Amino acid sequence: MNDNEKSTRLTTASGKPVYEYENSQSAGPRGPLLLQDFFLHEKLAHFNRERIPERVVHAKGSGAYGTFTVTNDITKYTKANLFSELGKQTRIFLRFSTVGGEKGSADAERDPRGFALKFYTEDGNWDLVGNNTPVFFIKDPKKFPDFIHTQKRDPYTNCKSATMMWDFWSLNPESLHQVMILMSDRGTPVSYRHMHGFGSHTFSFINAENERFFVKFHFKTMQGIKNFTDAEATQMKGIDPDHAQRDLVESIENGDFPRWAMKVQIMPEAEAATYKWNPFDLTKVWSQKDYPLIDVGVIELNENPDNFFAHVEQAAFAPAHIVDGISYSPDKMLQGRLLAYPDAQRYRLGANYEHIPVNRCPYMVSNYQRDGQMRVDGNGGSQPNYFPNSFDGVYTDEKYKQPAEDLGQHVVADWFDRNAEGENDHYTQPGNLFRLMSAEARQHTISNIVGAMKGISGEKRELIINRQLCHFFRADISLGLGVAQGLGIDVTQHAGSMMHGN
Structure with a gap:
């Protein structure tokens, strides 16, 4: 780029023109750096803060x-x-x-x-x-943190753990x-x-x-x-x-x-x-x-x-x-x-x-939310920050009211078992899904399950595997047999108890 093509002056975040971008100010060519090189500090401080917290889930x-x-x-x-x-x-x-x-x-x-x-x-x-x-x-949000913990890293090894995942799934057949x-x-x-x-x-x-x-x-x-x-x-x-x-x-x-x-x-x-x-x-x-x-x-x-x-x-x-x-x-x-x-x-x-532009509604937004970090839109200016008031003419619109929901005449607030009678068939739909697969897809699924379950380790390994096999058998016998065979488990002596979840 020649001098005639240069059109934008480099500045600090506050707008001060920058004279030197690539070299830090120092006491002599080989001496220590000077505290007064503000732009050095601005660059490093901003760099240290470039990463916002990643999403707990859906991070990538x-x-x-x-x-x-x-x-x-x-x-x-x-x-x-x-x-x-x-x-x-x-x-x-x-x-x-x-x-x-x-x-x-x-x-x-x-x-x-x-x-x-x-x-x-x-x-x-x-x-x-x-x-x-x-x-x-899962089907109850109270279980969500526990489930996600099993998908993250083991607090001891800091590695992903097949044992954690299959232990949770085997204890929660709704999965x-x-x-x-x-x-x-x-x-x-x-x-x-x-x-x-x-x-x-x-x-x-x-x-x-x-x-x-x-x-x-x-x-x-x-x-x-x-x-x-x-x-x-x-x-x-x-x-x-x-x-x-x-x-x-x-x-x-x-x-x-x-x-x-x-x-x-x-x-x-x-x-x-x-x-x-x-x-x-x-x-x-x-x-x-x-x-x-x-x-x-x-x-x-x-x-x-x-x-x-x-x-x-x-x-x-x-x-x-x-x-x-x-x-x-x-x-x-x-x-x-x-x-x-x-x-x-x-x-x-x-x-x-x-x-933030990607999240901002491109049409009119009117409310009384004010202040907070990084408020850069004028913050409502001199307008009132409370409602109702006698000045701005903002009103609520009744036409947007939703119809009432019928919750029944005898609604009781309690902690209901998510898997109570009538809510506990966790096997029909997974079994139907498996039977709808092509023969090749069924074999791939069994192979993928076997590969994933081989990572289960520790003193509870047999317990976790047998518990999960119960679920597979109850969904579809050929699925259970296929997984058991892949894991080298002889189920002939207790296949009946596995199929009935005992």
Whole structure:
């Protein structure tokens, strides 16, 4: 670059022009450095603070901007403005992630994948925060910290522990459905582009007549499903630990924009009480024969963020963020996340995290939240910071009131057993899933389970393995036998007790 092309003067953060950028000021060419070299201190101090706390879960991720386009009329179910007319487009941001690993972990790890969408709508931002699986390992949020601890590092060895994972899963048979998906080749997708996404939880729609419908969200990849075998995933971890990030960036750069078809399952509110499964149990799916998929629209990713940290790392999602026409459900895990997710973002990014551009609603926002670290928008100026007041004319709008929820006439507050009678069939759906797999997929799943369980060690090894085998046998006898054979366990003498969980 010649002198005529230089147009931007280098300055400190406070705007003072910088004379020397690369050499520290010192007492002589070989002497000690001077305290007065403020720019040296500014550079080092900022460098020390460049890393914000990583997410406790979903730490490593990738993301991009795009659009959601309505292709089918669902206004009889919801009055949400983003679905109001065919062809309507809404800007979105989608973040993919692995769940259990740290920021430096490999993209090809056997792990669920996060699938978090932010819709920038005229009625506010709607965050739909799910995974690439329709179910999860647990169904009560009180168990979430314990579960995540087993996916992280052993407090003694500081290594990942198969013993911790399988001990927890074997003691919580509700996990079996998700374990079956994780241990199939679906646990190692080839890329973020080649996997489905799900809202996972049960949410609700509210229409213009204030009728409530329960809803599950599905995002079907239009690139086709592609998964690694366990051997291929292991190889990819060594070849390129960032392969999924690289694939997403390059596909968008090349104009090969990833797309997903958005579909929903709709359950009338009255049918929730009589459905064969608890429709709010995150470890269960709704049969698509009972509640077929309904087309809604298409999401397309067509814009790479120009700075990973500013957009992807600082993106903050919370299922508490809904818009008019969309609401919650009695799903216990969802109810727990309504508190936990915004709390996590305030810890990680600060109280004003929704002022960061990737999280900011692009339409009007009006409230009385003031102050806090990194408030850079004028902080409301001289306007009142309380409500009601006699000055600013801000009002509440009754038309956005949601219909009352019917909780029954004799609702009792108590600590209910999540696996009480009628809520304790943890085997039918995982068994059905296994039997729906092709012969090759069943063999891969068994092989992946065997490989993962061989890492169980310690004095409780036999106890944990036998306990988990009970669950596999109860889901499907051939599954249990296959895993037992792979682990070298002779079950002929007590197969009956295993199949009955004794």
